[in-house]
Amino acid sequence: MSLQKDVIIGLEVHIQLTNLKTKLFCSCSNDYRGTEPNSHVCPICIGLPGSLPVVNKKAIEFATRIAIALNCKINKSMYFFRKNYFYVDLPKGFQISQYNRAGGRAFADGGQITLKLNSHKKDIILNRIHLEEDPARLVHKGSIATSPYTLVDYNRSGVTLIEIVTEPVIGSPEEAREFLKQVKSIVQYSGISSLDLEGSVRVDANISIKGHERSEVKNINSFKEVERALRHEIVRQKNQLKRGKELIQETRHWDDKRRITISLRTKEFEADYRYFPEQDLVPIEIDNNFIQKVKDELPEMPSERSLRLRRDYNLSDFDSDNLVLDKDIADFYEEGVNSDALFGTNEYKQYCNWLMNDVSRVLNEQNKTIKDTKLHPHQIVDIIRHINEGKITTKIAKNIIDDMIDGFSISEILEMKGKKRISDENLLEKLGIEVIEENSKIVKDCRVNPKAIEALIGRVMQKTKGQADPHITRTIILELLKEKGITE
Ligand SMILES: [Zn+2]
Structure with a gap:
């Protein structure tokens, strides 16, 4: 500035x-x-x-x-x-x-x-x-x-x-x-x-x-x-x-x-x-x-709420200050994170990120407030659960936010889009072999840099338009590299 x-x-x-x-x-x-x-x-x-x-x-x-x-x-x-x-x-x-x-x-x-x-x-x-x-x-x-x-x-x-x-x-x-x-x-x-x-x-x-x-x-x-x-x-x-x-x-x-x-x-x-x-x-x-x-009847003001959210959900100053700006978004957040008893610090942060990044982006694009949409706090809970359980990739989740705002559930959207994750091991192995053959430079890199494997997983994701199951893909690529004596 x-x-x-x-x-x-x-x-x-x-x-x-x-x-x-x-x-x-x-x-x-x-x-x-x-x-x-x-x-x-x-x-x-x-x-x-x-x-x-x-x-x-x-x-x-x-x-x-x-x-x-x-x-x-x-x-x-x-x-x-x-x-x-x-x-x-x-x-x-x-x-x-x-x-x-x-x-x-x-x-x-x-x-x-x-x-x-x-x-x-x-x-x-x-x-x-x-x-x-x-x-x-x-x-x-x-x-x-x-x-x-x-x-x-x-x-x-x-x-x-x-x-x-x-x-x-x-x-x-x-x-x-x-x-x-x-x-x-x-x-x-x-x-x-x-x-x-x-x-x-x-x-x-x-x-x-x-x-x-x-x-x-x-x-x-x-x-x-x-x-x-x-x-x-x-x-x-x-x-x-x-x-x-x-x-x-x-x-x-x-x-x-x-x-x-x-x-x-x-x-x-x-x-x-x-x-x-x-x-x-x-x-x-x-x-x-x-x-x-x-004064006694005055509702909680944004600065007070920001302090409380920081305390109750372990949010950073930046996150809580932004989250409270729109009261409807902050209400939505609290309803969402409180509806799942298993949620802890990681999920509180994840939930906040979904609202501040992807949901806000769609609201801006469509010039809507969160109340104008059919989005329900539980849908974001679902997204986080699905990602954390490895059922969908973050990339897929980001792609379905637009439909979620129209009120569809994750399973409905996945069915409509045919974007179920690919967990067929034979198919993923075939794609893994292709990727290893096509990217000898990255494969070479894997010998010295364990993180280089992410680039190979990324190539499989590209080939499947983000639908490959990330966990299975990782396991398969690790095994293929081991077979070739590239990693231990
Ligand atoms: Zn009058």
């Missing part, structure tokens, strides 16, 4: 609390995905005159959960602000949000996430988190630039957002990626949102080269895009400076199709929004009893 010491990045991460049932200030359904446009609306969330918002208590509880999980200091008394701007996605002409100036406070201040980078640890210090409502969703035909119209779906209007704001302490796109991985994990464990849902996260990034003006890249619509957008913007800024041009403070838009940032406006400051205290909502008071209750 190359550390770009001259780069300064701060992130604002907006997360929809998708696990809430209702919106932030009304009782309309929070779940707008796949619904008829403008069917989950009421006078409050379309901003009709005279309608009065009422804060969703569960949203306060969820915000408290994430604040505790991120080690923030929760403000005991606060009120909402109106952030004024005019746009069609905001029928009231203002967004109900929080403001940490002019006597206002964020929901919580401070906090941090510790990253484990290649060679060191780094604390990413948070500035604050706050609660606000999502504006409506705008729908365009094709791209926003060429669409002949804009459609507005108010089902999203009033959905709860949590905004996590970091200090400008992130030093590279890779650090930003690691930070967002941890955010995603902590949000998943705290049970407030499913960030795999389309549109559930939006990130704004402040980027500058030390000593120069910063730009803000708005509305990056997925965690994956953030690293890409940052890389592009850093190169753009450095190229400007190389050409002798000075950078200006500006807001830019990330175009994820063309993968470039585009200037939207310059010299926009927060004061332009004219924040006013929201007089229609009573101040929020949070007492210690409430915080303690939420």
Whole structure:
């Protein structure tokens, strides 16, 4: 990882609390995905005159959960602000949000996430988190630039957002990626949102080269895009400076199709929004009893779980840290390894490797989470047993993972593929003789290097497309070499 010491990045991460049932200030359904446009609306969330918002208590509880999980200091008394701007996605002409100036406070201040980078640890210090409502969703035909119209779906209007704001302490796109991985994990464990849902996260990034003006890249619509957008913007800024041009403070838009940032406006400051205290909502008071209750009910967090897995299953720091990142994978792991009483340290490690390497590879290729598949924890137990008992080779096992994800058992897959191991000794002996004749150099090597026999076994495997029984093949080749007086 190359550390770009001259780069300064701060992130604002907006997360929809998708696990809430209702919106932030009304009782309309929070779940707008796949619904008829403008069917989950009421006078409050379309901003009709005279309608009065009422804060969703569960949203306060969820915000408290994430604040505790991120080690923030929760403000005991606060009120909402109106952030004024005019746009069609905001029928009231203002967004109900929080403001940490002019006597206002964020929901919580401070906090941090510790990253484990290649060679060191780094604390990413948070500035604050706050609660606000999502504006409506705008729908365009094709791209926003060429669409002949804009459609507005108010089902999203009033959905709860949590905004996590970091200090400008992130030093590279890779650090930003690691930070967002941890955010995603902590949000998943705290049970407030499913960030795999389309549109559930939006990130704004402040980027500058030390000593120069910063730009803000708005509305990056997925965690994956953030690293890409940052890389592009850093190169753009450095190229400007190389050409002798000075950078200006500006807001830019990330175009994820063309993968470039585009200037939207310059010299926009927060004061332009004219924040006013929201007089229609009573101040929020949070007492210690409430915080303690939420704390007591908070599920195990990834860092705690990683320590426990290290202890209970003898995993390395690296393995346990990676395994716990996705809660569903870690749940799957624990169910699997605990279902076989004979499993010990070796199998715990094997199981972890299967999940982290082959299963993760297929999930990435198919863009699925483990819950989207029919894979059952017991299937991985089966794979490990079959390999350890010599019934299938690791190579075959790796080839059948794709089918296992579709829910087939090992025996079903082997039958379908006709990939039973070859244990016919006559056939293997014939292949062994061929291999010894064809590879005189390796055979010669066997006289001085006992490990050279692996290469001969490998040649038999090649001839059988990985289906030769490795134990029988080894025995046969050893005997053939002995007969020829090559080994003792
Ligand atoms: Zn509503």
